Amino acid sequence: MANYKAPLRDMKFVHYELLDGNALTALPGYEEATEDLVDAILEEAGKVAEGVLHPINRTGDEEGCTFENGVVRTPSGFKEAYDTFIEGGWTTLTCDPEFGGQGLPHSVGLMVSEMMSAANQAFAMYPGLSHGAYNALEAHGSDDLKQTYLPKLTEGTWSGTMCLTEPQCGTDLGLVRTKALPQDDGSYKITGTKIFISAGDHDLTENILHLVLAKLPDAPEGIKGISLFLVPKYLPAEDGSAGPANGVSCGSIEHKMGINGNATCVINFDDATGWLVGEPHKGMRAMFTFMNTARLGVGLQGLAQGEAAYQGALEYARERIQGRSLTGPKELDKKADSILVHPDVRRMLLTIKAYTEGSRALTGWIAQEIDYAHKSPDPQRAKQADDLASLLTPIIKAFQTDAGYESANMGVQVFGGHGYIREHGMEQIIRDCRIAQIYEGTNGIQALDLVGRKLPMGMGRLLRRFFHPVQEFIAAEMENDEMEEFVMPLAKNFGRLQQVTAWLAEQGMKNPDEAGAASVEYLRMFGLVAMGYMWARMAKIGLAKQDGDEAVFYKSKVKTARFYMARLLPQCGGLMSSIMAGSSTIMDFEDELFG
């Protein structure tokens, strides 16, 4: 099995050099997030990822979770690792100090999450889901609920889940059937069945808090009649500990393609006691608080699995000797050259590298913007940051998980037949990574969110938050000879994106199916251009520093950027042609013709 080494140098590059991570300390509440502290956190987190979580990644996949006599058990070692994890305070990082958290910036928390997820995605999902529940409760819960539950979620002794999906509804939550009956004491009785509940039941924590979408008796039809409830597995006792069992039970666990170490449960609510979170019938709004963080987190999984694939594939490519270079033997003392001499192996490695580092840059950018959105004392700055994050969240979710999946597949391809064998751990990356394109809204749903909600919002206000800085960058660097090879392809494909965006706005207004038919390819094109902007900015830094102390690191940035511009960004050409061919070949296809 390949080792995992936390990519600390690259994270610091993104956080401090590409972006201005140190400026975050000027935000109220983030004063203590100094470079010294953040570096220390990243290094310690790296050790946990490498030494505690990665060693149980393969075994967790093989063993999986079990369900016997109504009890869900996680794979061997998960409980011990979780104890170590919460003892180290890793669940507290970005939580509010009022509830026992460290109040660190989200951008720091996401770097830590990347490492945990790369080392062991199935494990990292447990605290990940808890954190989602924390966010929703913090934003929309009553003070009483917050005081009771947030300290437990912060310290990690209790965990959380999000219960949305039911057998008859996934994407379309308007079809939810779970019911909530108001009780005299202000609580509710919740009854219904939820499926696909990640971390839905397990043996890691003393209690599990379910955030459940359900309908009140007087609920309007459809999506406008959904409310959010907190339903704990065990009701809190007087002393705040987990008390009597609530009417919540696990009906079964799913057998899945991957993330076998994470229990995906059917959860039955049978007159379970719950409390309303937020306002009646406004559950979708509360849910979206969670959703946006969760979508960023899933985009991060794509990046994390891409990193894991890269490390495994690179190590193998260096060690495996097979065949000779096309231009003649390179390692004459050996019977064959390492496969790193072969152009196509290099092409695959560079593709993974460019996508992974590009994703890290993109995620880091938006993570810091989210910090500004939350903490900037300047309302305009906060609003602009929020707009940019809203625009790019579906792109980060979908484009980065697609790129992560492509990376996982290329990682296996570099290994050849050995990649298909379970013991090397490379095929697990494919299987684990695959879910990220599906959950928290399929990538198709992200694309609809982008074209149907984010683009038109405020007459293109969100879009301008992305277009303006890119335009400014291009204008500023246009005359810089050294930057020409990066700025020209960026400008060309940014121009294409603007053209397609205008076309889409016009067409979509006339016919929504036109936007729908274009959406997935448009999102990819947008992602490629956004990543191209990141690579151009990274190249600029690399050029300035490539003759200094860390020449190898910065030269690698420059040359990876060059590869990205020459070999990956050109996909935009084909995507543009395909999009602008329009929807007619898709929509003017009678149902019976499908066969």
Add this chain to the structure above:
Amino acid sequence: MANYKAPLRDMKFVHYELLDGNALTALPGYEEATEDLVDAILEEAGKVAEGVLHPINRTGDEEGCTFENGVVRTPSGFKEAYDTFIEGGWTTLTCDPEFGGQGLPHSVGLMVSEMMSAANQAFAMYPGLSHGAYNALEAHGSDDLKQTYLPKLTEGTWSGTMCLTEPQCGTDLGLVRTKALPQDDGSYKITGTKIFISAGDHDLTENILHLVLAKLPDAPEGIKGISLFLVPKYLPAEDGSAGPANGVSCGSIEHKMGINGNATCVINFDDATGWLVGEPHKGMRAMFTFMNTARLGVGLQGLAQGEAAYQGALEYARERIQGRSLTGPKELDKKADSILVHPDVRRMLLTIKAYTEGSRALTGWIAQEIDYAHKSPDPQRAKQADDLASLLTPIIKAFQTDAGYESANMGVQVFGGHGYIREHGMEQIIRDCRIAQIYEGTNGIQALDLVGRKLPMGMGRLLRRFFHPVQEFIAAEMENDEMEEFVMPLAKNFGRLQQVTAWLAEQGMKNPDEAGAASVEYLRMFGLVAMGYMWARMAKIGLAKQDGDEAVFYKSKVKTARFYMARLLPQCGGLMSSIMAGSSTIMDFEDELFG
């Protein structure tokens, strides 16, 4: 689990309408392959695929093969299904009547293989490997070996394998260490370890014949010193039955991502008795006879799994109701519309359909050319057919398995979260299908075969066998108004392919790494254009017949062709830009910069 329905109508369309399957009866030996007989075979084969093999596909995946006390067992039901399979004579179809075969055209055999493979890839590999062994032995074995072994392989009571890979060598067979010592009686003692041997050991047949690459004591270094040997698991007894055990044993079986019903074995040869097949040191030549058939067979697996993904996804898309059409509710009596109303779901289904039917056309074309290569009494016709098949074999192997894998992934995406759950059988398609991009030469190796061997061969002679008919078709249809929407995109992208081919020939001559760096994207571009040619030809037939008896079938052809031209073929634009950006960003990247 989705059902499998053999796509007989489309197979017949390809065999008789797109191509001239009836003309094969004019070839010596194929006189009896009349439409009546072929149709009857396809229908019976469909029943076996649907009723015998598909029902044990999922269970075979779950249970997998087992290895205990040196014995390999296939999953429950495989032995019974195999008995039914050989009783039905399905192993005999294309074998020589001299050895008990039916002597049918390869193109007919491949249609049958598609169905078996779509229904149960892990199962279909057992007779598939045997057939590969049959081909190699028939082409290169002595009369004595043929008389002893071919009747057994034909009737399927004995099976075959190909033993190439060793721990230290996969792609680079020059590194083979297995040794063959000549004995006084003309036999050889074979010693060595082979890995990744599909169908290497199992309980389906009475004996297993291994075709083994090994080195004679006087062998030249490298690839020119490899010989091919036949090494049976049990030595033949006097009466022709399986006699005493030979020095062949299974060391272990691999735990893999998929094809769990097929035993992938480590096979140890310990002074095992074997016989030379073909000439000493000419094993690679003999191997390639097998390889070309096998590569076509693997390309067929891509198509077969694409078909399985399509059927599953379409059924689900029709049944699953979720959300409303973007242009307003379509099924007012239901709480939601079927997801088939959504443009992106349709786009995914049409992509799978276009790739699958396009692959079936491409495979059928080359399969019939192979029939001409083997049987045409006109040496020039035979040679031209062989040239075309040689050119397109790596494209069919790599492009179709890539398309099959994309299809499998889209099939899961249509299912959303349910696709990730094992019970629906959709994720198994991804896992089974993934190996096809790797074995029988990775898709990267296919691309090198195309650019490094097939393009330069005979100063572009092979290439002309493809370019000429496409040029003729375009010229003939250029003035046909009805065909304009198909011919124009074909002509545009065919022009691009010619331009890139010329560029590649010039660049590759100067620097082989240039060809290597371009190879994978070039192969894809070639595949897209070749498939575009097939779709244009299919559209022409569809246009002529769409007002007749089977309007739905032919309209579907026309409209799928339209989709292909508008939405898939444009990928060529991006590929061309990427290829012509050249190799420098890939090769001018110092090893240390990878990290």
